[in-house]
Amino acid sequence: MIQRTIRFHKLVRSLGVASSLSPSSKNLGVYRCFGTVASPNAEQASDPFEDSYDLDKHEYADVDWDNLGFGLVQTDYMYVMKCSNDGKFEQGQLRRYGNIELNPAAGVLNYGQAIYEGTKAHRKKDGNLLLFRPDQNAMRMKIGAERMCMPSLSVDQFIDAVKQTAQANKRWVPPPGKGSLYIRPLLLGSGPILGLAPSPEYTFLTYASPVRNYFKEGSAPLNVYVEEEYDRASRGGAGGVKTITNYAPVLKALTRAKSKGFSDVLYLDSVHNKNLEEVSSCNIFIVKGNVISTPATSGTILSGVTRRSIIEIARDHGYQVEERVIPVEELSEADEVFCTGTAVGVAPVGSITYQGKRMEYRTGAGTACPQLYSTLVGIQTGQIGDKKGWIVEID
Ligand SMILES: Cc1ncc(COP(=O)(O)O)c(C=O)c1O
Numbered sequence: 001m002i003q004r005t006i007r008f009h010k011l012v013r014s015l016g017v018a019s020s021l022s023p024s025s026k027n028l029g030v031y032r033c034f035g036t037v038a039s040p041n042a043e044q045a046s047d048p049f050e051d052s053y054d055l056d057k058h059e060y061a062d063v064d065w066d067n068l069g070f071g072l073v074q075t076d077y078m079y080v081m082k083c084s085n086d087g088k089f090e091q092g093q094l095r096r097y098g099n100i101e102l103n104p105a106a107g108v109l110n111y112g113q114a115i116y117e118g119t120k121a122h123r124k125k126d127g128n129l130l131l132f133r134p135d136q137n138a139m140r141m142k143i144g145a146e147r148m149c150m151p152s153l154s155v156d157q158f159i160d161a162v163k164q165t166a167q168a169n170k171r172w173v174p175p176p177g178k179g180s181l182y183i184r185p186l187l188l189g190s191g192p193i194l195g196l197a198p199s200p201e202y203t204f205l206t207y208a209s210p211v212r213n214y215f216k217e218g219s220a221p222l223n224v225y226v227e228e229e230y231d232r233a234s235r236g237g238a239g240g241v242k243t244i245t246n247y248a249p250v251l252k253a254l255t256r257a258k259s260k261g262f263s264d265v266l267y268l269d270s271v272h273n274k275n276l277e278e279v280s281s282c283n284i285f286i287v288k289g290n291v292i293s294t295p296a297t298s299g300t301i302l303s304g305v306t307r308r309s310i311i312e313i314a315r316d317h318g319y320q321v322e323e324r325v326i327p328v329e330e331l332s333e334a335d336e337v338f339c340t341g342t343a344v345g346v347a348p349v350g351s352i353t354y355q356g357k358r359m360e361y362r363t364g365a366g367t368a369c370p371q372l373y374s375t376l377v378g379i380q381t382g383q384i385g386d387k388k389g390w391i392v393e394i395d
Pocket of ligand 1: 283
């Protein structure tokens, strides 16, 4: 039965069955779908060919795949690489996952000198693993390292580390349709330093955890709160890079919003307290008719890999996409709002509350969000042929 299912997939693949994703789309020749169209919530949805992975049951770690959220599940291995005094990263190696030892005076502990990345590996039905645009994360880490006065590894070293981490932890990569392996590369100032200065030594680490839904809402629409007291980033600061120092300061606003029943917080620009920036760990898009807009990245907003990919996919689908300044008032005119990020995917926003006023948005069938997410997840999981060179396949 299982062999038959796999043969069926191969046959469908060889036929290159095309799917109709959106009749209005103009560039959809680029998306060739194999077998089945990815579900709008493909990470959450059950797999239509569920039995096709029974074959390898004992190659899987003992995880309750149906109840994965976004909590840390410790896997077997992490990847570690040290940077020598001349700023060059030596050959890294896989080690059993576990605690690391740090000098109490380490730059990261005292001055927050560290940056991180987040990327995912998906398991294809044939068992191979697919990485999504790891070169983009590598480039972003390079830019972040430069901003934080840290040496950086090369794009090839980064991709190799991500590949090795995925491969070594393969049994932790969820079955197709049940989630993905979230991979977390981390570059930190590990050397001791007392006065404020760049750390004398750096360590690059990569670890992983199987994940599924980021929000406790699952794939249900989010209820977002517009924060006016706390800023996420300031002009000339480091909001545009993925430094660890951008995250602890938003916890106050985030926990306060969550205690009031909101899913997350939307931050405004710190100069005028008026223009949309981003959500705690994702970018934001608003839809009005055929126009999809997202705040331009001008130093205070993280340039998300998902954001960039969705902009391209939306244009392929025939939408007009604008990266620009978006005044908060535009929220009351939008038809639809959604968030993008590696961890969150493409998440629909059901409501946004600003100055005590709750604005509601269209979600579900017929909206842009599931259409775009379906294409993105289809590419990420190998159900849609990758014509853009975004996928790195590991067997
Ligand atoms: C502040 C912030 N914005 C946006 C994103 C989305 O970026 P990406 O799509 O590269 O995951 C993230 C996630 O890492 C983030 O932390």
